[in-house]
Each structure stands twice: as structure tokens, then as C-alpha cells.
Amino acid sequence: MTAPTHTIPRYLSAFHPKQLAHHFVDVLIIGGGLAGLRAAIEIDAGLSTLVVTKDKLPQSSSAYAQGGIAGVMDPTDRFEDHVADTLRAGGGLCDEQIVKMVVHEAPQRIDELIRWGADFDKVAGELSLGREGGHSHDRIVHSVDATGREIMKAVIHWTDRLPNVRIWEDAFTVDILSADGTCLGALVAQQANVCSLVWAKQTILCTGGAGQVYRETSNPDVATGDGLALAYRAGAEIRDMEFMQFHPTMLYVAGSNRTLITEAIRGEGAHLVDCHGHRFMGDYDQRMELAPRDVVSQAIVAQMDKTRHPSVYLDLSQLAAEHVHVRFPGITATCAEFGLDVAADLIPVRPGAHYFIGGVTVDAQGRTTVPGLWAAGEVTSSGLHGANRLASNSLLEGMVFGAHAGRGASQAALDMPDRFEGAAILSPVVADGGDQLNLGDIRNTLKSLMWRFVGVRRERDSLVSALGTIEGWCQYVLSRQFREPAGWELQNMLTVAKLMIEAALARQETRGVHQRADFPNTDDPHWRRHLAFVRPADDSC
Numbered sequence: 001m002t003a004p005t006h007t008i009p010r011y012l013s014a015f016h017p018k019q020l021a022h023h024f025v026d027v028l029i030i031g032g033g034l035a036g037l038r039a040a041i042e043i044d045a046g047l048s049t050l051v052v053t054k055d056k057l058p059q060s061s062s063a064y065a066q067g068g069i070a071g072v073m074d075p076t077d078r079f080e081d082h083v084a085d086t087l088r089a090g091g092g093l094c095d096e097q098i099v100k101m102v103v104h105e106a107p108q109r110i111d112e113l114i115r116w117g118a119d120f121d122k123v124a125g126e127l128s129l130g131r132e133g134g135h136s137h138d139r140i141v142h143s144v145d146a147t148g149r150e151i152m153k154a155v156i157h158w159t160d161r162l163p164n165v166r167i168w169e170d171a172f173t174v175d176i177l178s179a180d181g182t183c184l185g186a187l188v189a190q191q192a193n194v195c196s197l198v199w200a201k202q203t204i205l206c207t208g209g210a211g212q213v214y215r216e217t218s219n220p221d222v223a224t225g226d227g228l229a230l231a232y233r234a235g236a237e238i239r240d241m242e243f244m245q246f247h248p249t250m251l252y253v254a255g256s257n258r259t260l261i262t263e264a265i266r267g268e269g270a271h272l273v274d275c276h277g278h279r280f281m282g283d284y285d286q287r288m289e290l291a292p293r294d295v296v297s298q299a300i301v302a303q304m305d306k307t308r309h310p311s312v313y314l315d316l317s318q319l320a321a322e323h324v325h326v327r328f329p330g331i332t333a334t335c336a337e338f339g340l341d342v343a344a345d346l347i348p349v350r351p352g353a354h355y356f357i358g359g360v361t362v363d364a365q366g367r368t369t370v371p372g373l374w375a376a377g378e379v380t381s382s383g384l385h386g387a388n389r390l391a392s393n394s395l396l397e398g399m400v401f402g403a404h405a406g407r408g409a410s411q412a413a414l415d416m417p418d419r420f421e422g423a424a425i426l427s428p429v430v431a432d433g434g435d436q437l438n439l440g441d442i443r444n445t446l447k448s449l450m451w452r453f454v455g456v457r458r459e460r461d462s463l464v465s466a467l468g469t470i471e472g473w474c475q476y477v478l479s480r481q482f483r484e485p486a487g488w489e490l491q492n493m494l495t496v497a498k499l500m501i502e503a504a505l506a507r508q509e510t511r512g513v514h515q516r517a518d519f520p521n522t523d524d525p526h527w528r529r530h531l532a533f534v535r536p537a538d539d540s541c
């Protein structure tokens with residue numbers, strides 16, 4: 001499938017090679033989360049490696065992961081069961097060979113993290129393994145309720161030991177540079193309106209997801225879909241843009257950030273109840289609170305509609321208070337800020353955008369469809385998640401595909417001759433910087449529109465309306481050349497949102513996290529397939 005409109009420019013910013021600084025590296029890694037740093041660790045020590053991240057390293061989405069990393073670490077568990085759980089959650093769109101590859105590598109990747117200093121919870125000297133929705137066995141390795149932060153701390157420390165790796169923090173990647181269909185590096189802004197051309201033998205994209213296109217999201221501010229948009233502009237195939245996973249339980253308290261309440265809390269025995277105290281999950285699925293996330297999110301939305309109440313509630317009162325406070329110290333502290341005792345009070349929750357399942361198409365080694373460009377982590381569609389991600393498989397995917405992409409890009413760079421020359425690539429000035437636009441107003445309105453019309457439930461008329469509105473914004477936002485990240489982010493968000501809606505309109509069925517109210521059934525004969533988008537070659541306005 002090719003996107004039908006022609007409003008997305010090739011490059012967002014005007015630039016000329018004679019007017020910019022040039023940097024030459026063997027491998028450029030865009031994104032400093034788990035996948036990006038795992039890729040950097042894998043690069044041959046003889047190759048120069050540059051990691052570019054738009055914020056500080058600890059601000060990646062990886063660091064915000066609460067639940068854990070899934071792996072068969074218990075002798076009573078089986079790889080076959082982890083594979084089966086993943087396939088079942090994926091709604092018929094997983095690549096079974098990719099699932100098997102990732103699941104079988106999990107113990108090795110978890111052992112790497114332990115060797116690098118990650119301190120996971122233990123009982124009597126053995127790893128403490130939890131269970132989350134969709135898993136048939138206790139196999140979630142965790143560090144209380146801040147596993148992502150613990151993993152990132154260990155990986156950042158290990159990366160700091162590598163003399164061939166440089167890191168640019170607070171650096172915004174504006175676009176991928178390409179010529180004759182081959183990736184040659186990236187245009188990077190280290191400060192507003194000051195860009196550099198970074199030429200690389202091989203480039204790895206690890207920019208994370210796009211939760212910030214929604215008003216309600218667990219994602220950090222940096223998750224604006226930049227990598228998805230710049231890969232699309234560079235001609236890479238992207239697919240499954242309709243599949244945004246909504247986490248069922250985000251704290252819903254006026255004045256709070258939309259803090260995620262980890263799925264592990266339901267794995268420990270928390271109940272979901274409505275405003276009348278009714279434990280409602282049994283009305284929707286026999287797996288109750290441990291059903292996959294799409295099922296739980298859809299059940300919560302349905303129950304909110306039934307009760308005409310803005311949230312449902314987590315009830316942990318049947319669990320030992322001391323255990324809850326020790327097991328979930330971060331959540332305990334967050335709830336306490338709003339006068340809530342997580343072990344005794346009903347905790348108001350509702351779904352929020354959490355994990356982007358679609359993305360840049362990659363093979364088992366992390367290759368994209370653009371030569372010289374690799375990708376790993378949430379920015380990709382690898383075949384692991386299908387139409388719905390199984391809980392705690394995302395950190396695992398970042399580790400596995402980060403290693404694969406790093407290894408592949410490293411070997412490809414080693415096979416290339418050392419040449420310190422750029423290409424005759426330029427982007428002429430075509431419009432003003434749009435200083436008269438209120439970027440914050442457009443951004444906030446976009447996020448609200450996506451939440452209302454492209455949320456847990458979708459239907460044709462509202463999707464068509466949303467697409468028309470966004471295409472109107474695209475006409476006067478994408479045609480401008482901004483000089484700072486706020487403008488580039490908005491352009492990326494509009495691009496990603498537009499493609500998400502087009503994909504959601506195209507898929508006329510309900511599958512995984514994509515629920516069409518007007519097409520409530522799964523239609524395997526027509527729709528058990530991926531929907532791919534490639535930017536038209538003549539889309540140069």
C-alpha cells in the first residue's frame with residue numbers, strides 16, 4: 001500500500017553542504033534507549049560509533065518500563081510456551097520464526113544484563129519471576145517496579161567503558177541523508193538552527209515509539225514518532241501503523257502525569273472494579289485481569305461506557321499491605337502524592353497509549369528496506385508482536401534486535417573502504433519558518449483528536465473526520481521549514497498520525513489492539529496480512 005497523498009516533504013529543513021560542519025563515523029546510531037545502546041555495545045571496537053539522542057540517556061522510553069523483561073528462566077517453564085503465548089497475543093500477525101528466535105535468545109540477553117550490573121529481584125538467591133497478562137508461566141524478570149531504569153543504568157555504565165563510542169545528548173536528528181536510495185547518515189541539530197551533516201557507513205535507527213501523538217499516554221515527552229517519520233521520508237517501508245497498544249491501567253487523577261500502573265500489580269492479584277465495586281473482567285474474558293492488554297483495555301472502555309464513569313479502579317485491598325509497599329515502591333510513592341494508599345484505597349485508572357507495535361519493516365538482522373539503514377526496538381515492525389504485544393516482550397526485543405542490528409551494521413561497515421567524503425545532497429529554501437503558527441496549540445489539538453477518534457475504539461466516520469482535519473493541518477505545517485525541534489516534532493507527529501489513520505481506515509476488521517466498532521469481527525481471509533506504506537518517489541513538495 002502506498003500513502004495516497006503527496007504533502008510530505010523529503011527533507012524538513014533547508015541545508016547546503018558548503019554551509020554546514022561535516023562529521024564522519026563508521027556507524028551512526030540514532031536513539032539512546034536500550035536498543036540503541038545494545039547496538040553500540042555490539043559494534044567492533046575498531047570502528048568509530050556515534051550515538052545521537054534527543055534528550056539525556058536516562059529519559060528514553062526504555063527507562064520508564066516498570067514491569068520487566070520476559071524470558072524462560074525457570075526449569076519448569078518452556079520456550080514452546082513463551083512462543084505460544086506470544087503468538088496467541090499477536091492476533092495471527094506474528095512471524096513465528098522471529099518469535100522463536102527472540103524467545104530462545106532471552107536467557108542469554110538477560111544473563112548479559114546481569115553480567116553488566118543489572119540488579120534484578122531475587123528470592124533465596126534465585127531470580128524472582130513474576131507473571132503478567134497473557135503469560136502462562138511466571139517468567140518476568142524485574143527490579144521492583146522500575147526494571148527499565150535498572151536496565152538502562154547498567155547498559156549506560158557498560159557503554160561508557162567503550163572508547164570507540166561517542167554520545168551526543170540533546171541532539172535532534174532532523175532527517176536521514178540518502179542518495180540513489182542508500183542511507184549515508186543524517187542531518188543532526190545539536191542546538192536550534194545549527195545543524196551538522198553526519199556521514200556514516202552504516203546507520204541504525206533506534207528512536208522508540210510515538211505515544212505523544214495521544215493526549216493520554218505513558219510515554220515520555222521524547223516519544224513523538226521522529227524515527228518513524230524520518231524513515232518514511234527516506235523511502236523505508238513502514239507497516240502496521242494502525243496497531244497502537246493501549247496500556248489498560250494508567251493512574252487517572254487530576255493534576256498527575258498519566259503514570260503507568262504496571263501490569264505486574266495485576267499479576268500479584270489486584271482486581272479491577274467499576275465505580276459500583278463490581279469486579280467486571282469476568283464479564284468479558286475468563287482470564288480475568290490477566291487477559292492480554294487489548295482485551296483488558298477494551299473491557300475497561302466498555303465498562304466506563306456502561307457506568308458513564310471516567311475511570312475504573314484497581315483494588316489491592318485483598319493483598320498484604322506490607323508486600324504491596326515493598327514490591328511496588330514507585331507506585332506506592334506516586335499514589336501517596338495524591339493521598340492514596342495503594343494497598344488500601346481504590347486506585348482510579350483508565351487506558352492510555354503505551355507501545356507502538358507497527359513501525360519500520362526489518363528482517364531478522366534488523367535490516368530495513370533502505371540499504372545502509374538498520375533499525376531496532378519500538379521504532380520497528382519486526383514480526384515479534386503481530387497485532388498486539390505480549391507484556392514484557394519489548395525490553396527483550398530491544399536487547400535481541402539491538403544486538404543483531406549492531407552486529408550486522410558492524411560487519412557491513414568493516415567491509416567498506418575508509419573514505420571521508422560526503423555526497424552532493426542539499427535541500428533548498430522553500431518557505432518561511434512559520435513563526436506565526438502556534439505550534440503548541442496545534443500539537444495539543446492533534447493529541448486530543450487522536451485520543452477521541454483513533455483511540456481504543458475506532459469507526460469509519462470519526463476516522464474520516466480526523467483524517468480530513470489532519471490533512472488540513474498538513475497543508476500549512478508540512479510545507480514550512482522550521483529551525484527548531486518544536487516545529488520538526490510537530491511535523492513528525494502529523495506525518496505519523498496521518499499514516500496511523502490511513503491504516504486504521506484501511507483495515508476493516510477488529511484484530512489485536514485495532515478495534516473497529518463498525519467491523520467487530522476478525523476477518524482472516526481478507527485481513528490476515530500486513531499493511532505497508534512507502535513514500536511515493538515523486539512526493540517532493
